[in-house]
């Protein structure tokens with residue numbers, strides 16, 4: 474049963490061959506979009522679990538090759554990650570911020586910063602040359618520690634959706650040839666339109682570069698309304 478001030482509804486989702494029934498609990502009062510992120514993370518986890526059923530997943534703790542890819546995240550996830558870093562103990566926060574600064578500098582030196590954050594979002598997203606050039610830099614995600622995700626429970630939605638069945642060593646190849654990702658419906662794309670009308674994302678490694686220019690005002694809406702906006706943006710999803 475939902476606590477007072479919260480609403481629970483079972484979401485029935487059919488994406489491709491997958492059928493999911495998943496309970497979503499969100500606040501009924503006006504909240505920032507970040508307040509519904511835990512519910513969306515639970516939904517993405519459920520979809521991924523259904524998609525990987527019966528498949529031999531090669532991804533293992535300690536294998537962080539994919540954590541050198543360009544990781545597109547939404548404004549809402551960016552706001553949640555900034556709050557997560559802010560809440561870290563001082564020394565840890567300093568270490569994470571130092572890694573972000575190093576990643577940002579490496580991306581800028583390679584001349585990829587503008588290309589990876591340009592306003593022409595659709596073509597930037599499908600820019601394979603950009604993805605390969607970014608991966609070739611070998612810039613580890615600032616949250617990667619000992620080749621494992623140090624924020625695993627709070628990692629972005631798109632990180633949850635990336636699993637492979639091919640041999641792990643192929644993931645480190647320059648063109649990632651032979652890598653076979655599990656076809657997971659990309660619900661993470663829905664989060665990109667949560668606060669904005671357009672498909673808004675930026676590379677995770679440029680979190681602080683984005684935060685220096687980010688919109689200052691954030692709308693508050695009932696949690697149920699945020700979920701409706703999220704679901705509305707999923708209509709164009711392909712598996």
Ligand code: SF4
Pocket residue numbers: 539540541544614615616617618621622623624625628629632
């Ligand atoms: S957030 Fe975690 S899973 Fe995602 S790229 Fe970074 S280290 Fe990897």
